[in-house]
Amino acid sequence: MSVDESVVSGSKAAARLRAAAIEAFAANGFGATTTREVAARLEMSAAAMYPHYKSKEELLFAIAYEGHQLTLEWLQAADPVGEAPADRLRAVVGEFAKNQATHHARARVVEYELAALTDEHFRVIAGLRRDVVRLVRRIVQAGADDGSFAVPDVEGVTLAIVSLCVDVCRWFPGGTYTEPDTVAKLYPELAIRLAGAHS
Amino acid sequence: MSVDESVVSGSKAAARLRAAAIEAFAANGFGATTTREVAARLEMSAAAMYPHYKSKEELLFAIAYEGHQLTLEWLQAADPVGEAPADRLRAVVGEFAKNQATHHARARVVEYELAALTDEHFRVIAGLRRDVVRLVRRIVQAGADDGSFAVPDVEGVTLAIVSLCVDVCRWFPGGTYTEPDTVAKLYPELAIRLAGAHS
Amino acid sequence: MSVDESVVSGSKAAARLRAAAIEAFAANGFGATTTREVAARLEMSAAAMYPHYKSKEELLFAIAYEGHQLTLEWLQAADPVGEAPADRLRAVVGEFAKNQATHHARARVVEYELAALTDEHFRVIAGLRRDVVRLVRRIVQAGADDGSFAVPDVEGVTLAIVSLCVDVCRWFPGGTYTEPDTVAKLYPELAIRLAGAHS
Amino acid sequence: MSVDESVVSGSKAAARLRAAAIEAFAANGFGATTTREVAARLEMSAAAMYPHYKSKEELLFAIAYEGHQLTLEWLQAADPVGEAPADRLRAVVGEFAKNQATHHARARVVEYELAALTDEHFRVIAGLRRDVVRLVRRIVQAGADDGSFAVPDVEGVTLAIVSLCVDVCRWFPGGTYTEPDTVAKLYPELAIRLAGAHS
DNA sequence: AATGAATGAGGCTTCATTCAT
DNA sequence: CATGAATGAAGCCTCATTCAT
Numbered sequence: 001m002s003v004d005e006s007v008v009s010g011s012k013a014a015a016r017l018r019a020a021a022i023e024a025f026a027a028n029g030f031g032a033t034t035t036r037e038v039a040a041r042l043e044m045s046a047a048a049m050y051p052h053y054k055s056k057e058e059l060l061f062a063i064a065y066e067g068h069q070l071t072l073e074w075l076q077a078a079d080p081v082g083e084a085p086a087d088r089l090r091a092v093v094g095e096f097a098k099n100q101a102t103h104h105a106r107a108r109v110v111e112y113e114l115a116a117l118t119d120e121h122f123r124v125i126a127g128l129r130r131d132v133v134r135l136v137r138r139i140v141q142a143g144a145d146d147g148s149f150a151v152p153d154v155e156g157v158t159l160a161i162v163s164l165c166v167d168v169c170r171w172f173p174g175g176t177y178t179e180p181d182t183v184a185k186l187y188p189e190l191a192i193r194l195a196g197a198h199s
Numbered sequence: 200m201s202v203d204e205s206v207v208s209g210s211k212a213a214a215r216l217r218a219a220a221i222e223a224f225a226a227n228g229f230g231a232t233t234t235r236e237v238a239a240r241l242e243m244s245a246a247a248m249y250p251h252y253k254s255k256e257e258l259l260f261a262i263a264y265e266g267h268q269l270t271l272e273w274l275q276a277a278d279p280v281g282e283a284p285a286d287r288l289r290a291v292v293g294e295f296a297k298n299q300a301t302h303h304a305r306a307r308v309v310e311y312e313l314a315a316l317t318d319e320h321f322r323v324i325a326g327l328r329r330d331v332v333r334l335v336r337r338i339v340q341a342g343a344d345d346g347s348f349a350v351p352d353v354e355g356v357t358l359a360i361v362s363l364c365v366d367v368c369r370w371f372p373g374g375t376y377t378e379p380d381t382v383a384k385l386y387p388e389l390a391i392r393l394a395g396a397h398s
Numbered sequence: 399m400s401v402d403e404s405v406v407s408g409s410k411a412a413a414r415l416r417a418a419a420i421e422a423f424a425a426n427g428f429g430a431t432t433t434r435e436v437a438a439r440l441e442m443s444a445a446a447m448y449p450h451y452k453s454k455e456e457l458l459f460a461i462a463y464e465g466h467q468l469t470l471e472w473l474q475a476a477d478p479v480g481e482a483p484a485d486r487l488r489a490v491v492g493e494f495a496k497n498q499a500t501h502h503a504r505a506r507v508v509e510y511e512l513a514a515l516t517d518e519h520f521r522v523i524a525g526l527r528r529d530v531v532r533l534v535r536r537i538v539q540a541g542a543d544d545g546s547f548a549v550p551d552v553e554g555v556t557l558a559i560v561s562l563c564v565d566v567c568r569w570f571p572g573g574t575y576t577e578p579d580t581v582a583k584l585y586p587e588l589a590i591r592l593a594g595a596h597s
Numbered sequence: 598m599s600v601d602e603s604v605v606s607g608s609k610a611a612a613r614l615r616a617a618a619i620e621a622f623a624a625n626g627f628g629a630t631t632t633r634e635v636a637a638r639l640e641m642s643a644a645a646m647y648p649h650y651k652s653k654e655e656l657l658f659a660i661a662y663e664g665h666q667l668t669l670e671w672l673q674a675a676d677p678v679g680e681a682p683a684d685r686l687r688a689v690v691g692e693f694a695k696n697q698a699t700h701h702a703r704a705r706v707v708e709y710e711l712a713a714l715t716d717e718h719f720r721v722i723a724g725l726r727r728d729v730v731r732l733v734r735r736i737v738q739a740g741a742d743d744g745s746f747a748v749p750d751v752e753g754v755t756l757a758i759v760s761l762c763v764d765v766c767r768w769f770p771g772g773t774y775t776e777p778d779t780v781a782k783l784y785p786e787l788a789i790r791l792a793g794a795h796s
Numbered sequence: 797a798a799t800g801a802a803t804g805a806g807g808c809t810t811c812a813t814t815c816a817t
Numbered sequence: 818c819a820t821g822a823a824t825g826a827a828g829c830c831t832c833a834t835t836c837a838t
Contacts (some may be wrong), residue, residue: 246834430713
């Protein structure tokens with residue numbers, strides 16, 4: 001499965017526009033970024049975006065859709081479904097944290113700029129967000145069920161693990177953490193602790 | 200100690216403007232919020248803000264300053280300095296999480312809209328943010344030092360605990376968590392787990 | 399009865415804007431006239447129109463509404479209701495033609511630029527237009543009924559008389575007709591002929 | 598004599614473009630119609646117009662030129678030159694009114710959208726317009742000269758007859774008049790009345 | 797302190813048109 | 818010929834801010 005072409009154009013110019021917009025939106029916010037700024041990063045005219053996206057909001061939607069879709073795919077691909085919950089949690093959280101760090105600009109847009117979407121577009125994205133949480137919840141639940149996790153509250157722990165991963169894009173790089181791999185090593189251990197797994 | 204009057208006006212109208220701006224900025228982002236929108240929430244004219252704040256950015260600064268100052272004060276007040284690190288951590292994280300939930304609109308502004316500040320104002324706020332992290336780090340360090348916490352990496356665990364608290368304002372209210380008190384009960388336990396404290 | 403204040407603002411600036419817009423729209427058409435052009439005629443900034451009219455279309459609507467309302471009032475005031483149909487027709491057509499000539503710029507906007515109105519605004523204007531035709535039709539009908547007019551087709555003759563008057567704004571001033579009064583003398587006689595009145 | 602090929606291309610694609618443009622310009626005005634809209638009516642790309650017309654204005658000119666030329670030809674062909682003025686007037690006005698009704702979309706463009714032409718193009722069209730008026734004036738003058746018309750003012754009556762015919766395209770179809778033939782029956786009689794012809 | 801009007805700057809978008817394919 | 822992408826210019830409108838009242 002891959003990103004839906006009907007929403008996220010595969011054309012080269014469209015992809016470059018998304019990349020430029022991600023940098024700009026992440027740095028200044030969607031509302032404070034002008035279409036000119038995005039185009040200027042590619043040395044294109046201000047109008048060059050419009051054959052590819054009908055509006056600035058559609059550009060944001062394409063970014064948000066692709067971002068969520070990719071996250072979902074990556075987490076699904078990283079999840080060793082048949083194995084022990086602790087191993088699954090480590091794998092998924094490592095992947096999640098690493099990607100939030102690696103793609104922190106995109107992630108910031110994807111996490112914090114959704115208020116500018118139309119209601120309809122927002123609903124589409126909200127659906128993908130729920131899928132991500134569900135994926136993590138299933139693992140936490142599996143550990144709770146087989147007794148390998150000591151979880152007082154599946155919902156709360158799931159929320160916390162996802163929250164921890166999501167927030168990486170806000171602060172990364174920061175403090176002594178400047179490499180995605182360092183984050184990818186720390187976070188699985190943190191998640192295991194939150195889950196109360198027998199070490 | 201209280202919020203610095205020279206930055207955050209104590210006048211009633213100024214306070215109402217901050218409150219209205221917090222709601223608007225939280226909902227739509229600073230860049231996408233107009234001064235008219237803020238004024239309209241108070242049924243004032245767009246020009247009525249200017250006797251109180253020199254600019255929209257000054258209004259944001261006042262909000263950010265007050266928000267950080269209050270958080271810092273509350274955490275300091277909640278920290279039972281002489282007691283065991285685990286108890287201190289519980290107390291501080293409980294307070295932090297509860298306040299991020301209770302004041303999630305203000306917290307969102309304070310956490311995510313700082314890019315619009317002038318460099319000078321940003322530096323002031325960044326200083327306050329460092330104070331908050333330092334407060335948590337001292338507790339984690341104390342626990343690491345006296346052996347009551349099993350912390351592989353003081354910096355990383357501090358980062359994670361703060362990150363977890365900060366991110367509350369992004370998702371709260373959400374899932375089954377709709378009361379600040381419920382969050383205030385869960386989060387101290389999560390922090391204790393992250394710190395690897397002997398229960 | 400006078401022009402409805404809730405649609406056509408009585409403020410001085412609003413009236414000056416309508417006057418400037420009439421000249422510009424008449425000369426170049428609504429679609430080809432820019433808001434800057436209108437403002438420039440008053441040596442105002444391009445944005446100065448917006449406290450008075452929410453959009454260019456609202457400005458057009460105010461002009462169209464006022465124009466139709468005034469025409470209707472003038473014709474009603476000019477109609478000597480109790481007298482002979484021929485005298486009424488002369489009076490009304492003289493007034494109509496004179497006003498279309500005197501205010502030919504406004505009339506052009508009012509007659510030819512309505513396609514740019516929103517559907518709702520168009521319906522309001524269409525109602526006023528029907529009232530004007532009805533006023534003329536009643537006179538023609540009265541003459542047909544009392545035998546003072548020889549009208550083969552009340553509807554057709556009404557249409558023709560109104561058509562003749564309306565079209566004045568298209569060509570006036572033109573040929574040897576450069577004074578509204580000259581038109582005001584010719585047109586009643588033409589209408590009488592169209593109505594087949596006993597001279 | 599036929600329409601000048603050097604101005605109005607006879608190619609099929611060019612003719613379809615004119616037809617599509619007439620509908621669009623008539624509905625929304627030249628200024629408010631985009632080249633894309635015209636092309637879209639033919640399911641062509643926006644650029645497809647340019648091999649046929651150098652610009653939007655040239656397309657308008659071709660339409661206006663062809664429209665006026667055809668009107669002139671039709672009126673000339675309809676005029677039974679040697680016969681009585683009354684018969685000539687009836688024939689010419691019947692043809693004129695019928696054509697304004699039949700081709701009311703084209704006529705609207707031709708009558709009301711000329712302001713967008715370049716000065717040079719406008720002069721060409723204005724020449725054709727004068728020819729049309731001259732054709733009618735000659736008939737009115739002939740009737741005045743031989744005493745068969747009772748015309749107080751040749752210029753005024755000519756103006757009125759042409760005005761009546763021109764304006765058909767503004768209101769047709771309307772009221773109970775929905776067929777060109779009905780108009781073609783009414784209008785000669787109206788013209789005869791305006792001319793004060795002995796019936 | 798508060799307002800309505802005004803403004804200069806600029807934002808998003810559209811447009812007529814060109815160009816490489 | 819026809820097209821999709823690109824562009825410079827411009828259009829409508831909004832915005833933060835000022836000013837006279």
